[in-house]
Amino acid sequence: MASNHGVEHRDLLAHVLLPVANEEDARGTARMLAPYDPDHVTALHVIEKGEGVPDKTPVEQSEAIAAEAFTAVHEIFPDAAEHTAYSRDIVKAIFAAADEIGASAIAYRSRGSGRLLQFLSGDLSLKLVTQAEYPVIALPQEDTET
Template identity: 40%
Template sequence: MTLAFDGTVIVPAADPDDGERTARGLIPHLTPTTTVVLVNVIEKGGGTPDKAPMDRRREYAEEIFERMRGVLEETDTAVETDVLLGTDIVERIFDEADERGADAVVFNPRKGNRLAELLTGDVARRMVKEASIPVVALPQQDS
């Protein structure tokens, strides 16, 4: 049995390579009734200086979306994009899912070592543990 998404799915991506891998992994699970909402969360400092200028970060999000749309254009799926701002990436993704009435959050876990996960807060692990709707981790694709 193959998993298929018939409604709205939120698909976060952190960088262009991550986005392209995720889009490729998503294709077998799409139907003509799927709406894919590609999101990139710009993490705000919450009172501290931002990591990079906002304009540059928005341009980077557009690079991510462009790569993902390039992969998804071969499908009949509706694709939307949204740059999200928030101090907590995971919370912001689920807030967006709630606002859009999404059926699931779908992502491709990035490879990383345990030390990097500990230092960064391991967004993927938190997405699964703090899920308010189903979360689907796509299988790793060979590049």
């Protein structure tokens, strides 16, 4: 087995950062994480904030979406912490939140999208897994046959 090159051993599921986009995404992502029984979960919602350009949605509306997402996570993980970040760069905000809370890993569920959307968005999933300084856990898509 390969050496960890000086990386301290830590439990991947000790404190999982769970980025969520909206209520439906939060519920599905939390449901897919639940079987792995993490010790602690912090749900993260990134509100895309202008930085000199118009916001996609009003901040108040985005904060309401975040609150709904957190409520959905609490259905699965009642003790989950909540973290909201405001940034134009979603991936950078995820990494900053992971640093801030001392995450052991970042768990996410790919939201799936066409190649054009991936190209235009810079493929957030690709950036998340290739630029992270934290272990990234890609959760399976939810089974739609239930």
